[in-house]
Amino acid sequence: LDYIKNPISGLSFLTICRLLLRFTLYFLLVIIFAMAGEGSYFFEPFTESFGRRLKVEKFYYQGKTKYQFVQCFYNKFLGKVLFLDEKIQSAQIDEYIYHESLVHPALVTHPSPQSILVIGGGDGGALKEILRYPIEHACLVEIDQQVIDVSKEYFPWLLPSIEDERTELIIADGSEFIEEADKKFDIVFIDSSDPTGPSASLHEKDFYKKLKKCLNLEGIVVLQAGSPFYHLESIKKKDAFLKKLFKNVCFYTSPVPTYPGGSWCFVFLSDEVQPLKIKGR
Amino acid sequence: LDYIKNPISGLSFLTICRLLLRFTLYFLLVIIFAMAGEGSYFFEPFTESFGRRLKVEKFYYQGKTKYQFVQCFYNKFLGKVLFLDEKIQSAQIDEYIYHESLVHPALVTHPSPQSILVIGGGDGGALKEILRYPIEHACLVEIDQQVIDVSKEYFPWLLPSIEDERTELIIADGSEFIEEADKKFDIVFIDSSDPTGPSASLHEKDFYKKLKKCLNLEGIVVLQAGSPFYHLESIKKKDAFLKKLFKNVCFYTSPVPTYPGGSWCFVFLSDEVQPLKIKGR
Incomplete structure (x- = not known):
């Protein structure tokens, strides 16, 4: 050839x-x-120089809504996980620690909690804990319908919580909702995502100023305030302005292993209730 | 063409x-x-399905010793980090939380601590905390000379701790050391790595049985016991056999943000000292 x-x-x-x-x-x-x-791997940045890599066994949902990027998948160790804008919100394995820590301190210290407001918390974990109490009315204000829909399908506690006759579900911006609200509440929980994205306004002084007008006498506000390791600056900033608005400002932490840094910060706000002085009723 | x-x-x-x-x-x-x-990235597995990814700014040292794989590098957020067999041991940003939690409870509860033994702890963090007390003698028994050498170079607290005249440095297997020891100690710290690798024997019942013979009257042992989130089975196993050996077995946790799960478990062991009954001396 x-x-x-x-x-x-x-x-x-x-x-x-x-x-x-x-x-x-x-x-x-x-x-x-x-x-x-x-x-088949998912990367969640904690800082610019380090983060977490999760193996995705099965992608349940992924989509961009008007407000954020919603992702829900299954990981062998963590179970079903919900991410908003690449930040973990709920993992089946330890969501109960976060939600119990958010909800119970206020519900056991308020002398007679009847009407409760949750801003954010579309995954339903906080609502589930609140409905364990003999309250009259729980109002959940979530900005993003898609978070509700995804959670309804994959987090088995959301649907019965929403179908509970004491629950009122409102799809709205929490900040606008409290400006126009004609009701008052005994306890308000701010179960927001981070200060970037659709939750930004829920981290500002103005929001808490307006929120005070929605509180009954002896009202309590509890908010998640981030990681004492990663978000110390934003915690300090909150501490400064919250002390100007409320008489009792109590920070507390709880271990949430799947959240960045493994422990999470909450703030208990009240003018009338002093949680540190309450002894077994 | x-x-x-x-x-x-x-x-x-x-x-x-x-x-x-x-x-x-x-x-x-x-x-x-x-x-x-x-x-330029380093991956640390926490479980088979998830782990942490760290950006490596500068690799200081990487090498296989007779016992393990030793790696030391710089990450922008965590500072200098030491890894043994791909598991984090010390990060500059929060090693003090781990080492203070390991060391101080025993040193402040023992009525008169004079002679201290550290098994493991080649990074020197525990030794640094121990030497803050007016003790007579601190003995560090580390199996791997290379861990000492790398830490001497990159962790600035190790060298002065070793050069302190109260310090005795012994390169030996901790388990063999206590079998042959002719001294007794007031407090023993087990600052080991995980139950796999060269530290395996330090997690067994036999080791703690032998260790009791090296303790003075009123002696205390404190060990790191892993993450209550990832190592619950091994913690339960320890709890069972330690309670057969010591009168007082007190588990406590401390937040260590850079360790997997963010909180870490320690065990305080003693026959004579009851840490929960000690009030300000």
Whole structure:
């Protein structure tokens, strides 16, 4: 056979073409495998220089809403996990620690809690804990219908909580809701996401000023305030302005293993109730 | 020019070869870049399905010793970090929380601590805290000379701790050391790594049985017992056998943000000292 010869290697043009084609296919395969591997992992940044990598067993939902990026998937160790804008909100394995820590201190210290407001908390974990008490009315104000819909499907506690006759579900901006609210509440829980994104206004002084007008006498507000390790600056800022608005400002922490840093900060606000002076009723 | 024509596309053989070569080079570049990117990240598995990814600004040391894989690097957020067998041991940002929690409860509850033994703890963090007290003698028994050498260079507190005249440094297996020890101690700290690898024997019942013989009257042992979130089974196992050996077995936790799960478990062991009954001396 008389192929054109490569003067250097002595290989025919056709052989070179075949080799190149084989290499190309091989590299394509390597890249496809690498991408398939990457696709089954989820990376959550904690800071610019470090974060967490989770293996995704099954993607339940992923979509951009008007407000944020909603993702829900299954991880072998954590169970079902909900992410908003790439930040963990709820993991099946320890959501109860976060939600119990948010809800119970206020409900056991208020002398007679009847009407409760939750701002945020579309995953339903806080509502589930609140409904354990003999309250009259629980109002959940969540900005993003999609968070409700995804949680309804994958977090089995949300649907019965919403269907409870004491529950009122409102899809609205929490900040606008309290401006126009004609009701007053005994306890308000701010179960927000981080200060970036749709929750930004829920972290500002103005919001808490307005919120005071929605509180009954002996009213309590409890908010999540982030990680004492990663969000110390924002906690200090909150401490400064909250002390100007409320007589009792009590920070407390609770271990939430799946949240960045593993412990989480909450703030208990009240003018009338002093949680540290309450002894077994 | 009269090249051999491809009957389907009409492209010349040479053009096809050039295209293939270009593609091959392009994919090679993609792979090289991907690998270079991966190389500057460090992955620490917490479970089979999830873990932490750290950006490595500068690798200080990496090497396999007779006992384990030792790695030390700099991360922007955590500072200098020491890894043994891919598990974090010390991060500059919060090593003090771990070491203070390990050391101070025993040193403030023992009526007159004079001779102290540390098994493990080659990074020197525990020793640094112990030497704050007016003790007579601190003995550090570390199995791996390389951990000492790396820490001496990158953890500025180790060298002065070792050079302190009260310090005795012994490179030996902790388990063998206590079998042959002719001294007794007031307090023993087990600052081990995880139950896999060179520390395995430090997690067994036999070790604590032998350890009792090295304790003075009113002696105290404190050990790190892992994460209550990730290592619950091993904690339960320890709880069972330790209660058969010591009269007072007190588990306590402390927040260590950079450790998996963010809170860490310690055990306080004693026959004579009851830490929960001690009031300000």
